[in-house]
Amino acid sequence: MGLEVALWRAVSVYRAIALLYAAVMIIKNFRGYAHPWAGWAVLGVMTAWTLYATFAYRAPQRRKWPLLTADLAVAAACLLSTSYVETERNLINGRPTIPVSWVAAAVLAWAVVGAKRLGVTAALILGVVGIMVHVVAGTADHLTPSTLNGIVLLFMTGLVVGHVVKLALDSEARLARAVEIEASTRERDRLARGIHDSVLQVLAMVQRRGNEMGGEAAELGRLAGEQEAALRSLISSGSRTARPALATPGARSAAGQRAGTDLVPLLTARSAAAVTVSTPATPVLLPEHTAHEIDAVVGAALDNVRRHCGPGAKAWVLLEDGPGPDEVTVSVRDDGPGMEPGRLAEAASDGRLGVAQSIQGRIRDLGGTVSIVSAPGEGTEIEFTVPAG
Missing domain, CATH: 1.20.58 (Methane Monooxygenase Hydroxylase; Chain G, domain 1)
Structure with a gap:
């Protein structure tokens, strides 16, 4: 009743x-x-x-x-x-x-x-x-x-x-919503266990055997590894979003106040064999435009890694609290060859505005700041901080 x-x-x-x-x-x-x-x-x-x-x-x-x-x-x-x-x-x-x-x-x-x-x-x-x-x-x-x-x-x-x-x-x-979330989480966990015991293990085996065999099999192994990483990311982000939103840099309590798009699943969807994404365990809610612009900046930075660092380069994406009480910070780091001093300014003067527009321009429009640190042989790190509001 x-x-x-x-x-x-x-x-x-x-x-x-x-x-x-x-x-x-x-x-x-x-x-x-x-x-x-x-x-x-x-x-x-x-x-x-x-x-x-x-x-x-x-x-x-x-x-x-x-x-x-x-x-x-x-x-x-x-x-x-x-x-x-x-x-x-x-x-x-x-x-x-x-x-x-x-x-x-x-x-x-x-x-x-x-x-x-x-x-x-x-x-x-x-x-x-x-x-x-x-x-x-x-x-x-x-x-x-x-x-x-x-x-x-x-x-x-x-x-x-x-x-x-x-x-x-x-x-x-x-209470009804909590029961619904709990039931959804249990079902997702059950499916995740089944996927882990079957699909993920097969993909991991294909990656390992492909790397051992070399040649075209190595390419298949690389693709299998990317799909395994993407599938693990999907399972992880699904379990995370099933939980109620807790207090995070971009989230506010239901009595107040702001809610929006969760940045966490947007970034974790970019995980791959060569890309490691680390995020908080709870949702990071931002205004929809801000969340998608940050995701676009991360995508542009990863495109630069693939384009300029070679197929063997690895990248790491980290989402964390910003220095201010209502800010978020995202960093994209790679182990590529790095850049000579003044290379970004030279590229901008030559009309190549990938970093200036896709990364620095977007963050500037959001009211944030960008820091790019790079040296020959030491890789590149792009770190940007934006207001969560």
């Missing part, structure tokens, strides 16, 4: 108990009414509406404005009837209204549907009607403490119950 079903059952039970209490009060007081027959008529209307509302609210598709409005209108009419049924003397002496606490059922229904906003609205409407009872009966100058207390209790009912309902429904939604 879902939480919402339980809430509506609670409203129905309250409505029935409140009706029983109102019936007891009418039986006790009807001899002192100005119009006793009207008191019994109001009790009949309350009984009929209790039966109908209990049935109507069971269907979620009927919990709309027509039913809510009718529920509140019936409660208001029964409450207002007190000015006709009761005598002025009894009202001045503080005798309770004809429906007593039965009208609060309408406030509860509104609170369940629209949380505290609708709950308070319904309570205010019935509070105004409660004052109109004395206005119509001519006893407005003799508002009793019990009347005012009843209005305050209605208001508190709508406020507190509405707030609790919202918290409960939000908690149920989070």
Whole structure:
């Protein structure tokens, strides 16, 4: 049974108990009414509406404005009837209204549907009607403490119950999401174990045997190694993204605030036999444009490694916290031949703007900084830091 079903059952039970209490009060007081027959008529209307509302609210598709409005209108009419049924003397002496606490059922229904906003609205409407009872009966100058207390209790009912309902429904939604994530993670782990025991082992064997045989088999072994690395990266990134996002340089709590694209799977997708990608164990959420621009910069840097460092060069990509409290830093390092001093400036003057535009230009547009360190025979390291916002 879902939480919402339980809430509506609670409203129905309250409505029935409140009706029983109102019936007891009418039986006790009807001899002192100005119009006793009207008191019994109001009790009949309350009984009929209790039966109908209990049935109507069971269907979620009927919990709309027509039913809510009718529920509140019936409660208001029964409450207002007190000015006709009761005598002025009894009202001045503080005798309770004809429906007593039965009208609060309408406030509860509104609170369940629209949380505290609708709950308070319904309570205010019935509070105004409660004052109109004395206005119509001519006893407005003799508002009793019990009347005012009843209005305050209605208001508190709508406020507190509405707030609790919202918290409960939000908690149920989070629990359902957590269960869904756990089930998804277990299934992914099961598939990962199967892949590890079969496909990954076959790819690793093909890579090893291909390297041993040489020739065209070595090329097949190299391709198998790249596919093995890519598949391991896919499994790893899938398990990571299945977890709820925790606090990271680019992520904020759900109470606040920023969310966006996870940079981690974008970078880990670039893993290969010659490319090692290291990232945090939790998502790094950045604005979508920022995440994709950083991924493009890393792709441009790796293209330069493949183009200028030869087929045997290796590269390492590292994603980590930036020096500032709200920054991320990415570095791309290779073991290639490195660059002579002034080579980048020379390339830019010759019109070759790969680094200047694809890397430095992108990071500059993001408001970040780039550092390029290289020396002949020592490889090249490109490190850039960008704001996470």
